[in-house]
Amino acid sequence: MKIKPYGDTLNDGAVQVSFTLPIPLSAKAVQAAKEVAKSMGLTDPSVVHSEVAGDQFSFFVVYGAVKTSIDLDKIKVVELQKTSKTKKEIEQLIEEKLKRDIVFVGASTGTDAHTVGIDAIMNMKGFDGHYGLERYLGIKAINLGSQVSNEEFVRIAREEKADVLLVSQTVTQKEVHLKNLIELVELLESEGMRKDVLLIAGGARITHELAKELGYDAGFGPGSYAEDVASFAIEELIKRKGE
Amino acid sequence: MNKLKLNQKIIQSSRQYAKKIAKDIQAFIDRHSTVSVERTVLRLLGIDGVDQFDVPIVNRMVDDVLEHGDIRKGISIYIASALNASQLSLDEFTKQYLNHQVSLLDNQLIEKDQVKEVLKPYVDTQLGIIKSNRKYRDNLLEKYGESKTELYVIVATGNIDEDVIQAKAAARAGADIVAVIRSTGQSLLDYVPYGKTTEGFGGTYATQENFRIMRKALDEVGQEEKRYIKLVNYASGLCMPEIAAMGALERLDVLLNDSMYGIIFRDINMKRTFIDQYFSRLINAYSGIIINTGEDNYLTTSDAVLEAHTVTASQFINEAFAIEAHLPEKLMGLGHAFEINPNVEDSFLLEIAHAQLARELFPNAPLKYMPPTKHINGNIFRAYQQNAMFNMVTTLTNQKIHLLGMMTEAIHTPFISDRYLAIKNAQMVQNSMKSLVDDISFKEDGFIQTRAKLVLDKAHELLKEIAEDGMFNTLAKGIFAETKRTETGGKGLSGVFEQSDDYMNVISDQLEAYFDEN
Numbered sequence: 001m002k003i004k005p006y007g008d009t010l011n012d013g014a015v016q017v018s019f020t021l022p023i024p025l026s027a028k029a030v031q032a033a034k035e036v037a038k039s040m041g042l043t044d045p046s047v048v049h050s051e052v053a054g055d056q057f058s059f060f061v062v063y064g065a066v067k068t069s070i071d072l073d074k075i076k077v078v079e080l081q082k083t084s085k086t087k088k089e090i091e092q093l094i095e096e097k098l099k100r101d102i103v104f105v106g107a108s109t110g111t112d113a114h115t116v117g118i119d120a121i122m123n124m125k126g127f128d129g130h131y132g133l134e135r136y137l138g139i140k141a142i143n144l145g146s147q148v149s150n151e152e153f154v155r156i157a158r159e160e161k162a163d164v165l166l167v168s169q170t171v172t173q174k175e176v177h178l179k180n181l182i183e184l185v186e187l188l189e190s191e192g193m194r195k196d197v198l199l200i201a202g203g204a205r206i207t208h209e210l211a212k213e214l215g216y217d218a219g220f221g222p223g224s225y226a227e228d229v230a231s232f233a234i235e236e237l238i239k240r241k242g243e
Numbered sequence: 244m245n246k247l248k249l250n251q252k253i254i255q256s257s258r259q260y261a262k263k264i265a266k267d268i269q270a271f272i273d274r275h276s277t278v279s280v281e282r283t284v285l286r287l288l289g290i291d292g293v294d295q296f297d298v299p300i301v302n303r304m305v306d307d308v309l310e311h312g313d314i315r316k317g318i319s320i321y322i323a324s325a326l327n328a329s330q331l332s333l334d335e336f337t338k339q340y341l342n343h344q345v346s347l348l349d350n351q352l353i354e355k356d357q358v359k360e361v362l363k364p365y366v367d368t369q370l371g372i373i374k375s376n377r378k379y380r381d382n383l384l385e386k387y388g389e390s391k392t393e394l395y396v397i398v399a400t401g402n403i404d405e406d407v408i409q410a411k412a413a414a415r416a417g418a419d420i421v422a423v424i425r426s427t428g429q430s431l432l433d434y435v436p437y438g439k440t441t442e443g444f445g446g447t448y449a450t451q452e453n454f455r456i457m458r459k460a461l462d463e464v465g466q467e468e469k470r471y472i473k474l475v476n477y478a479s480g481l482c483m484p485e486i487a488a489m490g491a492l493e494r495l496d497v498l499l500n501d502s503m504y505g506i507i508f509r510d511i512n513m514k515r516t517f518i519d520q521y522f523s524r525l526i527n528a529y530s531g532i533i534i535n536t537g538e539d540n541y542l543t544t545s546d547a548v549l550e551a552h553t554v555t556a557s558q559f560i561n562e563a564f565a566i567e568a569h570l571p572e573k574l575m576g577l578g579h580a581f582e583i584n585p586n587v588e589d590s591f592l593l594e595i596a597h598a599q600l601a602r603e604l605f606p607n608a609p610l611k612y613m614p615p616t617k618h619i620n621g622n623i624f625r626a627y628q629q630n631a632m633f634n635m636v637t638t639l640t641n642q643k644i645h646l647l648g649m650m651t652e653a654i655h656t657p658f659i660s661d662r663y664l665a666i667k668n669a670q671m672v673q674n675s676m677k678s679l680v681d682d683i684s685f686k687e688d689g690f691i692q693t694r695a696k697l698v699l700d701k702a703h704e705l706l707k708e709i710a711e712d713g714m715f716n717t718l719a720k721g722i723f724a725e726t727k728r729t730e731t732g733g734k735g736l737s738g739v740f741e742q743s744d745d746y747m748n749v750i751s752d753q754l755e756a757y758f759d760e761n
């Protein structure tokens with residue numbers, strides 16, 4: 001099936017964009033805005049609003065239509081199969097199939113001081129009415145908090161004989177999270193620990209696709225709950241045990 | 244102003260408890276110092292710059308005494324004794340010190356009176372600069388006047404040159420206050436980076452040179468706009484008092500300077516933080532810099548309805564600490580925020596109650612009101628609406644320092660257009676609703692009055708508990724922001740030391756004497 005954005009008629013391809021140009025507002029600036037829209041592939045772009053945004057800058061709202069349609073059948077996404085079992089089901093699986101306590105070590109690493117995301121997954125209280133891993137029978141959840149260096153994280157993971165590592169990254173400006181996430185994989189590899197742990201990343205700008213690309217086993221974005229992570233991790237551990 | 248019909252006895256009693264809490268900690272502070280306090284002393288004598296390994300000279304000297312001398316005496320005695328013995332000027336001594344031609348330690352230590360005398364010219368020069376900065380600011384504020392509500396925006400590109408461009412554009416669009424957000428991780432550095440910087444993450448490094456560059460830019464645009472544009476940075480983290488000193492020397496106008504933020508949100512040791520906040524506030528009081536406190540942040544980790552009273556309690560405590568450091572009310576930018584989940588029924592009324600409560604409890608303080616952040620998601624249109632509601636509460640409750648919410652809060656540090664649209668949003672609300680506040684009174688025992696009373700009562704209860712428990716225990720229990728910290732945990736404790744009987748700090752002595760007279 002082929003599709004286009006929908007404004008008020010099927011396949012009209014209508015989209016809106018807004019942006020700033022680093023020049024004072026003038027007729028030329030408006031035309032430049034129109035050219036920007038054309039260069040984006042929009043047909044019949046219309047600059048519906050322009051205004052001075054602090055003297056040396058001008059701000060535009062533009063409407064236009066995209067020409068080409070997208071073939072839905074050709075789209076492949078790297079998506080995590082969210083089987084999401086309930087807390088009870090997960091606890092049962094641990095008891096029946098793994099027959100031991102599973103150790104999750106988590107942290108917001110590098111210089112990142114955001115803890116709300118990792119706390120939402122790990123702490124007793126959980127998030128949005130979904131309990132965190134700490135409350136799960138058969139799971140030992142160790143939340144190291146924030147600003148934990150990769151070295152420290154790996155050291156504690158080794159000490160605690162972690163089965164699953166949970167890494168949270170919130171600050172993404174200038175790709176600081178990528179650098180940090182990659183460094184952790186490298187560190188685990190050089191310590192010979194990478195194969196022994198499930199490595200999971202999460203955060204507002206983290207996708208499963210990105211995490212896989214960086215060498216992680218999974219990635220979780222906004223709206224994730226403890227049971228999503230636990231389902232994935234426990235099933236994966238069972239699978240690995242079977243091999 | 245008494246729209247909420249608050250019980251004055253409860254307010255007074257809350258202040259009494261807060262005073263006790265602060266005094267207990269102050270007794271501890273007065274007997275201790277930290278490496279950052281000592282480095283600040285050197286900065287306020289005029290020492291600046293780095294050695295060939297980019298280590299700040301002030302760190303070199305303090306570490307030298309820490310390792311080979313007795314830091315418990317304070318750095319003042321060492322530097323004065325060294326100058327006395329070498330008979331060099333401070334500048335010349337510093338040069339020779341870096342070349343290992345003179346020692347900071349192998350000198351006959353001189354008496355306190357003599358220390359004061361030797362260092363007096365340097366203290367006078369630096370404090371003189373600060374004093375004239377203060378005058379300069381006061382003059383301009385008098386000349387141009389100040390808005391009733393000041394629009395505050397942040398720049399955070401990581402590159403000071405880019406920050407300058409964005410700050411000027413914001414000022415021209417109507418911003419009154421510009422804050423340069425610091426790079427991620429700077430708060431945990433136990434030194435202040437040196438020189439101009441163009442590579443930061445989620446913010447720009449706070450350096451004295453960056454301060455100077457931005458100050459100059461804002462002065463320029465202020466002159467064009469016929470407004471005094473205020474400059475903000477962060478006196479927080481492990482170098483809290485050093486940043487306060489740098490801010491004073493470069494005429495910053497506002498510093499984020501909370502007594503507990505570093506403890507709670509950066510896991511900096513509580514002893515270190517309390518000692519550092521005192522000295523930094525003493526400097527701020529002298530330089531006329533408005534402090535901003537960080538209560539708003541509590542509501543990012545705990546629920547804004549259930550824990551509203553922790554904000555109020557903390558405001559009382561921050562006020563009490565500020566009084567200990569001689570800060571007048573007009574410099575106490577106590578923080579609070581519009582952080583209730585907008586899906587909560589009547590959340591707008593709850594926000595009004597909270598904001599008005601803060602306004603009435605601290606009528607002369609330039610309150611810092613923070614926009615929604617936590618309940619902003621990627622839907623920028625929804626965010627714009629939330630920010631409009633926030634702007635209304637500001638106008639309805641006469642907030643002073645009004646941090647503008649960004650429609651892209653959940654996505655990235657602000658684009659130039661995000662900031663611009665935020666300013667326009669606020670201006671429209673301020674203008675179209677300008678006099679509404681004068682026409683509004685709250686229904687006797689109505690929703691808003693009842694809510695405000697409840698929050699105050701709970702804050703009062705909490706303050707009573709804290710006064711009994713002590714601040715250290717309270718932080719260990721995780722009362723604020725649901726974050727637990729221990730007395731011996733966190734970063735920077737190794738930089739805390741007890742003062743010896745002959746400890747001396749020429750700067751705080753001088754400042755205390757100044758405040759006693761004025």
Ligand code: B12
Nearest residue numbers: 113114115116117168172173202203204224446543652655
């Ligand atoms: C709260 C907050 C803070 C609080 C943090 C308090 C704390 N203890 O965590 C405070 C005030 C301290 C703070 C500070 C800073 N912040 Co902040 N902050 C936010 C805010 C408002 C909300 C973040 C949040 O808590 N979301 C709620 C949680 C539940 O969502 P989440 O993290 O996405 O988590 C969910 C999923 O992603 C996932 N998940 C997350 N982690 C993990 C891990 C695993 C393993 C798994 C499986 C899942 C998972 O599950 C969670 C539940 O569903 C956002 C803006 C916003 N609205 O998003 C800015 C924001 C994240 N902050 C930002 C910045 C820049 C900073 C600072 C760096 C600013 C500065 N220079 O000082 C500092 C941090 C300094 C440092 N050293 O890191 C930027 C980041 C920009 C970027 N893209 O890089 C944002 C987007 C604001 C902005 N627009 O500028 N911040």
